[in-house]
Amino acid sequence: MSKIRFERVTCPDCGYTGEYKVYDSINIDDESKTNPMFKRKIIDNSLFLYTCSRCLSKYYIEYPFLYNDVKNNFMVWCLPDNATQAEIDNIKKVDMRTYKGILRIVIGKFDFIDKLNVFENKLDDIAIESIKTFVFSKVDKEERREIKSIMFNGLNMENKTLEFVFIKDQEQTKMMSVPFEFYGQIKNMLKEKEIKGFEIIDQASYSAFVEND
Numbered sequence: 168m169s170k171i172r173f174e175r176v177t178c179p180d181c182g183y184t185g186e187y188k189v190y191d192s193i194n195i196d197d198e199s200k201t202n203p204m205f206k207r208k209i210i211d212n213s214l215f216l217y218t219c220s221r222c223l224s225k226y227y228i229e230y231p232f233l234y235n236d237v238k239n240n241f242m243v244w245c246l247p248d249n250a251t252q253a254e255i256d257n258i259k260k261v262d263m264r265t266y267k268g269i270l271r272i273v274i275g276k277f278d279f280i281d282k283l284n285v286f287e288n289k290l291d292d293i294a295i296e297s298i299k300t301f302v303f304s305k306v307d308k309e310e311r312r313e314i315k316s317i318m319f320n321g322l323n324m325e326n327k328t329l330e331f332v333f334i335k336d337q338e339q340t341k342m343m344s345v346p347f348e349f350y351g352q353i354k355n356m357l358k359e360k361e362i363k364g365f366e367i368i369d370q371a372s373y374s375a376f377v378e379n380d
C-alpha cells in the first residue's frame with residue numbers, strides 16, 4: 168500500500184491556502200490495477216501537479232518519495248534536484264539489512280526513469296553506468312559539453328541493443344544504441360562490491376562500487 172498524507176500550500180498567485188496530496192511512498196505490486204496509471208503519472212510529472220481551487224493556477228510541487236517495486240524487488244528514493252547532502256545522508260543511514268532487493272537513491276526524474284528501465288529489465292545498474300562511460304567517449308568533444316547526463320532508455324528486442332538517450336538542458340536529444348552482447352562482456356568483467364543500504368549509483372560514483380585489480 169502507498170503512504171499518502173495531505174499538506175497545506177499557499178498559492179503564489181492568489182494567496183489561497185489549499186491542500187495537496189503527498190505520496191511519501193508508492194508501492195507497486197502485482198495486485199494493484201492502478202500501477203500503470205501511477206507509473207505514467209510519475210514519469211510525465213502529472214502526479215506532482217497542483218491546481219489552486221480558487222484561481223486555477225497550476226504548478227508542480229516536488230518532494231522526495233520512495234518507490235517500492237515489490238514484483239521486481241527494488242526500492243528507489245527519488246529526490247528533487249534541490250536535495251541536500253544531509254537528506255541524502257539520512258537515507259543512507261537507514262538500516263536495510265533485512266531487505267533482500269536493490270536499494271538506490273536518485274536525484275531528479277531522468278535518473279529515476281533510468282533506474283526503472285534498468286531494474287524492470289533485470290539488468291545491473293553498475294554495468295549500465297560503465298557502458299554509459301563508453302557511450303560518452305564516442306561523442307565528439309564539442310557535443311560532450313552540452314550533455315548533462317545519459318539515460319538508459321531500455322532494450323530494443325528487435326535489434327538486440329541497449330538504447331541510451333542524451334539529456335541536454337532537461338531535453339531528451341539523440342539516441343545511441345549498444346549491442347546487447349557488450350552488456351554481457353562488461354557485466355562479466357566487473358567485480359562489484361556488496362552494497363548494503365540505499366546508495367547513489369551514477370556516472371560520478373559507480374566506480375567506487377567496483378573492485379580495481
Ligand SMILES: [Zn+2]
Nearest residue numbers: 178181219222
Ligand atoms: Zn490561486
